Amino acid sequence: VAKWKDKDPITRFATYLTSKGLLDDKTVAEFDADIEEQVKRGVEDYENIGKVSPLDAFDHVYAELPAELSEQRAEFEAALANEAS
Numbered sequence: 001v002a003k004w005k006d007k008d009p010i011t012r013f014a015t016y017l018t019s020k021g022l023l024d025d026k027t028v029a030e031f032d033a034d035i036e037e038q039v040k041r042g043v044e045d046y047e048n049i050g051k052v053s054p055l056d057a058f059d060h061v062y063a064e065l066p067a068e069l070s071e072q073r074a075e076f077e078a079a080l081a082n083e084a085s
Contacts, residue, residue: 014028054076054080055073055076055077055080058072058073058076059073
């Protein structure tokens with residue numbers, strides 16, 4: 001991990017922007033605070049949506065579910081039904 005830390009593209013780009021006078025510590029702190037707030041709101045929104053079906057992983061990924069995944073979804077749905085009974 002330490003070997004690749006110096007190659008982190010985000011850190012390298014931030015260093016570049018700082019060297020060009022386009023980024024400063026205040027702006028970075030503002031970005032960090034904004035990101036933290038967005039993540040916090042996202043977690044709160046997710047926690048407030050209620051119970052989610054595991055089948056949603058199939059239903060909200062593709063506009064049209066491929067045949068292979070459609071079969072997998074049916075098998076998974078049957079397994080969930082068996083587990084519930």
